[in-house]
Amino acid sequence: SLSEKLKKTLKTLRGESKLTEAHIDAAMREIRIALLEADVNFKVVKQFVDAVKEKAVGQDVLQALSPHQQVVKIVFDEMQAMLGGESADIEFTSKTPNVIMMVGLQGSGKTTSTGKISRFLSQNRKRHPLLVSVDVYRPAARNQLAVIGQAINIPVFEAPELSDPLELTRAALKDAQQRGFDTLIIDTAGRLHIDDELMVELQQIKAETSPTEILFVADAMTGQDAVKSATEFNERIGLTGVVLTKMDGDARGGAALSIKQMIGKPIKFVGVGEKYDALEQFHPDRIAQRILG
Amino acid sequence: FRGKKTISPEILEELEEILIGSDIGVQTALDLVEKIRQQVNRKLINDTDELKKLLRSELLAILTAPAKSISGRAVRSETDIPLDIRPYVMMMVGVNGVGKTTTIAKLANLIKREGNDVMVCAADTFRAAAADQLTVWADRLDIPVIQQKPGTDPAAVVYDALQAAKARNTDVVIVDTAGRLHNKINLMNELEKMSRIAGREVPQAPHEVLLVLDAATGQNGLEQARQFTKTVPVTGIVLTKLDGTAKGGIVVAIARELGVPIRYVGTGEQIDDLTVFSPEEFVNSLFE
Ligand SMILES: Nc1nc2c(ncn2[C@@H]2O[C@H](COP(=O)(O)OP(=O)(O)OP(=O)(O)O)[C@@H](O)[C@H]2O)c(=O)[nH]1
Ligand SMILES: Nc1nc2c(ncn2[C@@H]2O[C@H](COP(=O)(O)OP(=O)(O)OP(=O)(O)O)[C@@H](O)[C@H]2O)c(=O)[nH]1
Ligand SMILES: [Mg+2]
Ligand SMILES: [Mg+2]
Numbered sequence: 001s002l003s004e005k006l007k008k009t010l011k012t013l014r015g016e017s018k019l020t021e022a023h024i025d026a027a028m029r030e031i032r033i034a035l036l037e038a039d040v041n042f043k044v045v046k047q048f049v050d051a052v053k054e055k056a057v058g059q060d061v062l063q064a065l066s067p068h069q070q071v072v073k074i075v076f077d078e079m080q081a082m083l084g085g086e087s088a089d090i091e092f093t094s095k096t097p098n099v100i101m102m103v104g105l106q107g108s109g110k111t112t113s114t115g116k117i118s119r120f121l122s123q124n125r126k127r128h129p130l131l132v133s134v135d136v137y138r139p140a141a142r143n144q145l146a147v148i149g150q151a152i153n154i155p156v157f158e159a160p161e162l163s164d165p166l167e168l169t170r171a172a173l174k175d176a177q178q179r180g181f182d183t184l185i186i187d188t189a190g191r192l193h194i195d196d197e198l199m200v201e202l203q204q205i206k207a208e209t210s211p212t213e214i215l216f217v218a219d220a221m222t223g224q225d226a227v228k229s230a231t232e233f234n235e236r237i238g239l240t241g242v243v244l245t246k247m248d249g250d251a252r253g254g255a256a257l258s259i260k261q262m263i264g265k266p267i268k269f270v271g272v273g274e275k276y277d278a279l280e281q282f283h284p285d286r287i288a289q290r291i292l293g
Numbered sequence: 294f295r296g297k298k299t300i301s302p303e304i305l306e307e308l309e310e311i312l313i314g315s316d317i318g319v320q321t322a323l324d325l326v327e328k329i330r331q332q333v334n335r336k337l338i339n340d341t342d343e344l345k346k347l348l349r350s351e352l353l354a355i356l357t358a359p360a361k362s363i364s365g366r367a368v369r370s371e372t373d374i375p376l377d378i379r380p381y382v383m384m385m386v387g388v389n390g391v392g393k394t395t396t397i398a399k400l401a402n403l404i405k406r407e408g409n410d411v412m413v414c415a416a417d418t419f420r421a422a423a424a425d426q427l428t429v430w431a432d433r434l435d436i437p438v439i440q441q442k443p444g445t446d447p448a449a450v451v452y453d454a455l456q457a458a459k460a461r462n463t464d465v466v467i468v469d470t471a472g473r474l475h476n477k478i479n480l481m482n483e484l485e486k487m488s489r490i491a492g493r494e495v496p497q498a499p500h501e502v503l504l505v506l507d508a509a510t511g512q513n514g515l516e517q518a519r520q521f522t523k524t525v526p527v528t529g530i531v532l533t534k535l536d537g538t539a540k541g542g543i544v545v546a547i548a549r550e551l552g553v554p555i556r557y558v559g560t561g562e563q564i565d566d567l568t569v570f571s572p573e574e575f576v577n578s579l580f581e
Contacts, residue, residue, distance in 0.1 A: 039511035107390030139429035144422035223511025225539035251513035
């Protein structure tokens, strides 16, 4: 583990009164490798290591901790601070309905997360959500959301005669307003951040609905590419938060730090399974522990 | 790396970043850069053209080794399906959302175009509308699909499909399985049972097990490959979503450690977006 590696690296620090730069450099090499192996983006690793080095060099060697424990604490605290920060709750306004857009790359877990989040909002936040899928491309995508809606007893707006995402959006919004739903969650089709036409489609849906939340749904096992897609979605559409899915796997989840550090938006939910109750709020300390191994 | 330059420490640092950024893994990246650094120090490599040449040959050696070592059993592409095995049973496996179902449609299309009778088996009886999704594809391709209602034991659907295939003298059966995380023991056991049932109904089945990996997967892809190859007889990898910005470098680590050949590459969401893996094109794209 990282702690064991740092112990070896810093064993010559015994008897010293300060954490020297030479020792910290050796420790930073170990930390860099550990974070890259945990899938943290290499640019973010650089920023992280610089931040930790700044905090560590010249610090008094504390009596209560061994040098490696002290460095581990600085690393853990810095990672938790980078991951946490602002409020990670869904924001609501008095508008009716509040619109939440679910966006992201293909297969990341948007449709499943739409079900999970609507169930959470209904049971834990006393909201009355209506769901709609504007994925007119993927075979049986709208069926999938309909089946999910049935399973969790949350209404799904359906208009099989419509095949244009924007028309569907307008019709669903109108239906939500007329039937008094206070929340409308829009499940969008998976798309590449480099697909200009489809990114414009998201901008149009946003313009149509003025959402209070645009959640980027990202797979926890994503590697170095996480930064590219998250940054592009944020720059072109504007995100208000992130949902990190498939955290019930054994991926270290470095993508969480990469995304949070690069776009500065909070991780609002974590998907921890395929069932519709497998949703957790984000705990920066738990994710920090996991990334650091 | 455009144009011929002399090799400076900055170039080597940039190379390390490109390699790490492609997800080939830290250790592999550091090893490759170190190998190059030593050759530079011994004046065996003098400019970036020679550096690229060495790097290409190192990566190609890793990527082409598996195909050379797996002879006989597995096919290189849909054009190699052995005519004496009927039904030839293929199974698509992998974690959630990587593109298994879509890849089956693409592959079924290629196999049908070769003049084979293809049948698909909707053995994902768990996820919402999974069978519906495969059925839409099957209808578009005008090929039969065997399915059961949600919640049915997936091994039972495999059994049904193989009975039907034998009765109809179908050439190829492709089994779709539910996405599953490799650290879920019960789900991996379920997969092993499906494979075992197939082997009981058709000798040597499944003849081809393709592990589907998302090109954007990080180091966890190696663990996925380790666990799936332990559970079922994986014969090849399909690397999907290479039309995105991810490089899919994790297949280098997988080729190195497990020797599983990469069979196909997915390059989009349409039926024709599947090509036979080309190691040369893959290595070239790492530097684009
Ligand atoms: N284990 C696990 N599986 C998940 C989780 N979230 C989603 N999945 C699974 O991931 C797969 C993809 O989920 P979808 O909801 O279809 O993903 P999507 O983003 O809507 O996909 P596209 O619409 O095609 O872009 C399915 O098999 C889901 O069951 C999670 O937190 N844990
Ligand atoms: N851009 C791109 N998208 C792909 C590719 N292959 C599959 N997809 C998309 O990825 C998403 C998931 O594909 P599926 O075929 O449902 O994946 P799966 O592995 O069967 O998913 P589960 O059964 O839920 O585990 C869909 O939106 C597909 O259109 C590819 O090569 N490129
Ligand atoms: Mg979806
Ligand atoms: Mg599927």
